[in-house]
Amino acid sequence: RKEVEQDPGPFNVPEGATVAFNCTYSNSASQSFFWYRQDCRKEPKLLMSVYSSGNEDGRFTAQLNRASQYISLLIRDSKLSDSATYLCVVNSQAGTALIFGKGTTLSVSS
């Protein structure tokens, strides 16, 4: 079983749509959770950390379910500029490398 699994998509949605991405991780001892965004041929950039209580940043909402080892990202009112690959990222221990999922590709069209 892969350490971090995501639905690769692609998700093709119109502007203004709400879209949700899911992710599961295998290591129950994982401590930190993130969503990164990667544009074509660029490095990943941190979108948001994910906390147990759930957290929101503008149009983006992240949820964590430790019991199910499940992470989600909800994007409301999609913009064209949201088109990118969204990476689910897990860190098992502070100071160690991040573990990336394969990413979910989102394409927002007008």
Place this chain on the structure above:
Amino acid sequence: GAVVSQHPSRVICKSGTSVKIECRSLDFQATTMFWYRQFPKKSLMLMATSNEGSKATYEQGVEKDKFLINHASLTLSTLTVTSAHPEDSSFYICSARDSWGGSGTDTQYFGPGTRLTVL
């Protein structure tokens, strides 16, 4: 936020040559840096963990004699791809961990990546 630079951003070389990639933390000290590789349409895969002043720790399947890592200072790590072959063509990305904790969480900052093409 913190800045990590990589040089070169792109390199094209002939098969058999060696290529050195530099990763620098510009405004913070990084005792630990990580080297990742990403093939087209694939996820980032950790190659090795680079610790300042000590030997790097390589992931399973990554040849340490082929991918030489040196982390001689708190702001610089280098990855040398020795005797590069076409199958080494990939996007190499480093990340640096802010040793002082940054915002209190384990914050890692990514370099912009180096695209290597071996002919």
